[in-house]
Amino acid sequence: MTDQEKISLIEDTLEIEAGTLTPETELANIEEYDSMAKLSLIVLCDEEFGKKLTGEQIRAFKTVSDIITFLA
Amino acid sequence: MNFENKVIVICGASKGIGFNLAQTIDALGGTMVLHASSDEGIQKLKGTFEPNKHVFFQANFAEPTQLEQAWQEQIGSAQKVDGFVNCVGLRSRRPINLLKSELVLEVLSANFVSHLEMIRILTKKNFYNTGLSIVGISSIAAHSGGAGVTAYAASKAAMEAATRCLAKELHKKEIRLNTIVCGQIHTEAYDAFMETKTDSDQVLERQFMGLGKPQEVTDIILFLLGNQSRFITGASIPADGGYLV
Numbered sequence: 533m534t535d536q537e538k539i540s541l542i543e544d545t546l547e548i549e550a551g552t553l554t555p556e557t558e559l560a561n562i563e564e565y566d567s568m569a570k571l572s573l574i575v576l577c578d579e580e581f582g583k584k585l586t587g588e589q590i591r592a593f594k595t596v597s598d599i600i601t602f603l604a
Numbered sequence: 605m606n607f608e609n610k611v612i613v614i615c616g617a618s619k620g621i622g623f624n625l626a627q628t629i630d631a632l633g634g635t636m637v638l639h640a641s642s643d644e645g646i647q648k649l650k651g652t653f654e655p656n657k658h659v660f661f662q663a664n665f666a667e668p669t670q671l672e673q674a675w676q677e678q679i680g681s682a683q684k685v686d687g688f689v690n691c692v693g694l695r696s697r698r699p700i701n702l703l704k705s706e707l708v709l710e711v712l713s714a715n716f717v718s719h720l721e722m723i724r725i726l727t728k729k730n731f732y733n734t735g736l737s738i739v740g741i742s743s744i745a746a747h748s749g750g751a752g753v754t755a756y757a758a759s760k761a762a763m764e765a766a767t768r769c770l771a772k773e774l775h776k777k778e779i780r781l782n783t784i785v786c787g788q789i790h791t792e793a794y795d796a797f798m799e800t801k802t803d804s805d806q807v808l809e810r811q812f813m814g815l816g817k818p819q820e821v822t823d824i825i826l827f828l829l830g831n832q833s834r835f836i837t838g839a840s841i842p843a844d845g846g847y848l849v
Binding site: 547567568569571572574575585586587588 | 697698699701702751752798799800801
């Protein structure tokens with residue numbers, strides 16, 4: 533899966549308009565990135581990538597790129 | 605409290621509150637039917653409790669339609685039951701956009717439909733002794749909304765509502781049913797839940813007496829199983845360290 537495909541998947545999961553996010557986008561600046569969005573991210577990692585994402589790891593994410601790296 | 609000559613069915617006995625309860629009733633001399641869903645759970649129970657004294661029951665609570673046959677094959681009506689405690693709790697946390705109906709049905713089946721099914725099986729004539737006491741482990745989620753816990757909360761609220769109906773219905777058979785409304789209790793499930801917490805808000809802020817211990821819930825279960833609680837039925841008893849106050 534390419535980085536762009538991952539970004540699309542993240543936009544879809546967080547219910548953000550397609551084409552809004554770039555790898556440099558800071559998560560703190562995304563209005564939709566609340567506790568439910570983070571919960572959605574946990575489900576995405578588990579179901580689509582078979583990866584266990586913990587709360588601690590989520591708190592360490594600063595940019596979209598950090599999420600992409602985790603999904604690699 | 606004496607449990608000699610008493611037969612207690614504990615579902616979800618391999619972990620958390622159920623396991624603590626099983627250890628306690630074993631020490632008090634009771635005989636148990638110990639249930640777990642997984643092979644791992646059953647192995648743990650067989651390794652912990654004397655197989656000559658206790659009986660083991662393996663069944664997947666997410667498939668309620670299989671329960672009766674599993675019970676008949678593994679247990680039957682050989683032992684009349686004095687108490688049934690259901691500690692099974694399939695947890696689920698996800699936002700509504702990801703809450704597919706398959707998952708909702710799985711949670712409702714495991715936590716609610718199977719609870720009813722076990723009660724249906726155990727309250728048949730000749731399956732229980734006079735004074736049968738049934739205890740369901742519920743949750744504060746059934747009373748206080750939590751974002752993401754929709755399916756779990758609904759399943760526990762359903763358990764409590766059914767308990768009130770059945771308390772009236774089964775009173776004539778001298779059967780009592782109650783639920784325990786648990787707050788945050790320190791179990792494996794709690795640790796797993798804390799791992800997925802994404803914000804640093806204090807889970808225990810509302811639960812001003814702090815994190816509960818399994819033994820604190822076990823003590824209330826023992827009370828509800830015993831004769832000292834004979835005037836209580838259809839109730840939702842809090843074990844929440846003040847959460848719902």
